[in-house]
Amino acid sequence: MTAVLVIEDDDRIRLALLLALEEEGYTAYGAGTAEEGLRRQRETPADNVLIDLMLPGIDGFECIRQLRRDDDVPIVVVSARDDTHDIVAALEAGADDYLVKPVAVKELSARLRALRRRGRSTAVPAQVFGDLEISPEAGEVRRAGRPVAVTRTEFRLLCELAEHAGRVLSRQQLLRRVWGYDTGDERLVDVHVGRLRQKIEPDPTKPRHLVTLRGLGYKLQR
């Protein structure tokens, strides 16, 4: 049984998260302030900590630093602000992952799983797209928690797209980055994208993650 500590001052959000986590099979307990969170974590350490950045008193960044000081627990930041500065600062402080509110519970769950699996010290974090997890170092892809067998080329293609998640990559760019071709038949990319979709998309004809941008290329999105 995995225990998760949720540090979040907004009662409604905290309770919603706790409920959602319990539903997913975690043991979840909450703290309304950084102080309380730190105390609980000292007394009964959880396996994961979820933390909001904007907290009364000691703020999220400081709290992360203190948690890190005496523990190696994976810390996931949940923040309303999707700001490069905050993300960087939180990761600097020692957080392991960063989610922007509103949080999709499925995604949260997948990230927690990914975090625990890799332990918190690895260099390349697993990437999560909705119910899709990609861990470059493990060479593994999972959908809804189940491993999916992809070939090497497909995996590289997926990693490349994941690395630039949310951005269009032209067939040309993909050819260069995945295959190392400076020139070549762009249709090759189509074929592999098609094969990848068969494996990672619930309905390959209506891709949700690996989408086509007609005339531009492909993009991986959440």
Next chain:
Amino acid sequence: MTAVLVIEDDDRIRLALLLALEEEGYTAYGAGTAEEGLRRQRETPADNVLIDLMLPGIDGFECIRQLRRDDDVPIVVVSARDDTHDIVAALEAGADDYLVKPVAVKELSARLRALRRRGRSTAVPAQVFGDLEISPEAGEVRRAGRPVAVTRTEFRLLCELAEHAGRVLSRQQLLRRVWGYDTGDERLVDVHVGRLRQKIEPDPTKPRHLVTLRGLGYKLQR
């Protein structure tokens, strides 16, 4: 220790960047031309490359392409021009991030860190017109936060208008800039504007952003 190569022809700016980077704890070295930059990167590869677009001789775009050819180093473009075309072209050429001068050193530093840390680039800010967002890098248009599917021509047309936001563009100008036609039927523009309105205007008959200036042309406003 992280090494950064700065390719920038203006001595004052280059030195300022080098100093600022050294201050932030990087090892920074500079190159005044693309040729010199390419040579240095071949001989002693840096961990990040910062590059200006306007360079004498080989220009920034070409330089990015050549850097990309034999290396996977994160490339950050630093340009005075905050022009959608440039941004798209730079990213196409293989750049990972784009900053507009004047550069805040803190931000630059954070982006470099983020780039290395997460192995991927941070987002290029989208252009915003009221509830309308245009993000060239994602190849995406959003209205009220929801993605709107636009075609490539529509997208280019929109980008062109956005780039000159608040100013009228004649059909002739649009034909030339979007289609590359030096001559042609101006009604073509009308049709595409109409289609675009169907997608981005809440009420296409009463356009709020993409307005007609009778006898003059079209303009995009906030």
Next chain:
DNA sequence: GGGCTTTTGTCACACAACTGTCATCCAACC
């Protein structure tokens, strides 16, 4: 090495999406 499976790249075809043209209708302006 020989025979097997798996993966990869090429091709062709089908289909869906997009583009540009045109005709018609409407609104603004004089």
Next chain:
DNA sequence: GGTTGGATGACAGTTGTGTGACAAAAGCCC
């Protein structure tokens, strides 16, 4: 009320993408 410029729906030609079939190449197991 007539004239001009703009909006729009329909249509056909074009382009771009998805996909199944197939053969070559790469692994793999005796």
